[in-house]
Amino acid sequence: MVENNELELSEAEAEQYDRQIRLWGLESQKRLRASKVLIIGLSGLGAEIAKNIILSGVKSVCLLDDEKLKETDLYSQFLAPPDKIGENRAESSIQRARALNPMVDITSETKAVDELPDAFFTTFDIVCATGLKQEQLERINNICRDSNKKFLCGDVWGMFGYMFADLIDHEYSEEIVQHKAVKRGPDETEKNARETVSITVKRRAIYVPLQNALSADWTKPELRSRLRRGDPSYFAMKILLRFRDEFNRNPDPAKRKADTEILLRMRDELVKELNIPVGFISDALLTDVFGIVSGAAAVVGGVIGQEVVKAVSQREPPHNNMFFFNPVKCVGFVELYGQ
Amino acid sequence: MVARVAGVFDEKLTEAIANSKILVVGAGGIGCEILKNLVLTGFPQIEIIDLDTIDVSNLNRQFLFHKEHVGKSKAQVAKDSALSFNPTVNIIAHHDSVISNDYGVSYFKQFNIVMNALDNRVARNHVNRMCLAANVPLIETGTAGYAGQVELIKKGLTQCYECQPKAPQKSFPGCTIRNTPSEPIHCIVWAKHLFNQLFGEEDPDQDVSPDTADPEAAGDAGASALSSEGTAAGNIERKSTRAWASDTNYDPEKLFSKLFGDDIRYLLSMENLWKKRRPPTPLTWDNLPGKDNAPTQHSGLPDQRVWTVHECAQVFAASCKALQTDLKSRPDGDHLVWDKDEKSAMDFVTACANIRAHIFNIQLKSRFEIKSMAGNIIPAIATANAIVAGLAVIRAQALLKGEIETCTSVYLRPKVNHRGQLFVPEKTLTAPNPKCYVCAPKPEVGLACNIKQLTLKDLNTAFKEGLNMQAPDATVEGKGLVVLSSEPGETDHNNEKTLEEIGLNDGCALLVDDFLQNYEVRVRLQQEDDEKSWRLVTDTDTPMPAPKEDKTANGSNGAKEPKPGPSRSKEDSDSDMEIIDEDDDGEPAPKPPKRRRTEISDEVVELC
Structure with missing residues (x-):
């Protein structure tokens, strides 16, 4: 999707991105440098994602938010300084976002998504x-789909979080490491050694839109069988998204008791x-869902940041299509929904 | 601050955080992330230690640092940046090594939790012991590329960092390095040794000249040449490489002719070596391949282009001169320390490794690739560090809530496993190894060596490098005879005596302790006639519980390669779990992703 930029990296870029180029290669770095996010x-989650993506060295990042910075944001949002409470969250994040990597073009947009x-x-x-x-x-998601643009979304509530990805029809390369026996010595005096050879293979992954994933049909046997595996994170996400839709807000730390009751009632429904x-x-899964806990934002923001890197660099298999962080078990896993 | 906002956490955790005191060891990639999470969450009292300064290659992930901070103290800048997120917390920064008398057991005891974000095994071992001695829970973290891990270490409850033997450094026989290289890494190791011989700390174990004691060459070494020059040690008797180079005023052409001409011709005279190998081809300065090549088109980073031999020779000449100038500008007796980030040092190793590779018909490598191998670089990225640090702080919160039993190790995998898991927690805490020579109630370990040859100086080295002690004291069990003392000068007069000469024999036990680490271990001597150096024997009778980790070595950073010491005890290298070592370059210990081995280039040279 991203046109390969033929321009070589500058010396400053090569120096700053040295370590990651050693991991994902120069080609990936060039694709990153050409992408607009x-x-x-x-x-706090948006700040974590922004940090990871800006550090990776993309072309540009636009921060979009119409909300004002609140005190509770500061418990996980490190891009906006504490003295900017009451100001727009995107605008107040710009200065620190730029300082993370001056080679990335950072802008902000303060309109509500519905007005855009x-x-x-x-x-x-x-x-x-x-x-x-x-x-x-x-x-x-549907707008992006129609224009063949990649879409990711995610949230953190308290300690719990999820991510969804729709990369539509995604082509990527994957490095496969193979072991082969190599003879090192001139005779039997030196043992045969195993050498790793890596080959790059091209692969393709097909994604579904968010509405399919969120309306997964749990009467189907293949989904019922997932219940045996026993992780309820998908449902926790459904409940928390419904809470937000219904009350036009997230569960509020100041109303911890009352909101917990509402969540448990919604769970029963x-x-x-x-x-x-x-x-x-x-x-337990619906108990620690208040505010955004910094550690959880770092975890989910790390996963989302890495998925953005994979998606735009078209290297390594991206997650298809949902990731959940279940803090009760400290497990993070990927499941496919809606196909 | 979160902790002080009612409702984000339950009351118990809110209060526990408000009363906590945390030590973060390391302000690198993971350390920056941990510090951010702690500060935002409202942990009120934090200390952070790091002896390092900021390098430009840190900036892609150590996000508390910006370009203007390059060269400054990591701990101090991390503190300043983190305070801007939440000025109400109290952070104390130490620009210092954690291995210091200033941070003794009583220092560690003041913390509720210690969080390790280190990049080398020596410091990890040390903090492990300090936390065991202080009985403070330690959260140990590490990443390598996309992979990472978080594990809790608590005395008596879990494995300690040293419960399972660590994989050894990848090592190469000295004769492979000196006589018969067959892979690029052999040439790179040789080139680093050459650097030390010419400009760095001279080390007799890093000789770069032909080794006439090569067992393979036995019988014919010198038959056709120079037979009288070999000594018992296998080295040709002559001036030190440094003295000779200095006499020639580091004349690049003369150095080149000796290293890549004369020495190679000498090797060719050891005919047995080349019966089944392709013999090397000596080079002459005036007639190098690639001299008349037209410049080739290259896409990619400049450092990713492989130089011709002719170019290597030019870089060799230029870097020799630059390094000589650097050396001359220093006080007499001072020396350079090889550093992958120092241009001339890296140029020199690239050029020499490639010239030697060409001579031995080995594939030439780019400067970029050689830097990875010579510098033991484990690539580190922002996202994996953020995930591991986030998990570590989540574990710290559970600890403070008193839920220690739930704090099992968590592995961040580079790709999901067969169950779709990306973060894989262990089901239970892993119990301590009762035979661990560090955390067992009565630690004990065997030391296999040739008592007739091993000197007390070697023994001191074995305790420092093998047992990772800082200042060992040793007495003979039952007799109280002081064998080694950490007091300067007290036992120095015995340094060159062998163990036999001071009355030690097979089966004899020493009590060895390190005051700073509050650690004592009983060391049984085991006579082995064939042991050239020394080797720890962790458990001879019963097999250890299946090693949990398939990790790799203690890396070695540049000049500080471990001495030819530890030949090591057996280890299962195909086990299920791994330990990832660290954060960045330096002393890597990549713990490879499950069931996949990470190739790294740590090396130690063994004596032949």
């Missing part, structure tokens, strides 16, 4: 959306609706 929502025309979103190569309602996410075994979605 939109980050929606400058909460479709054409706005398609000027980027990849869009990362956080903190939006399901309907908004689906709108942007979902259990009935999808015919999930009672007790499958434990209370």
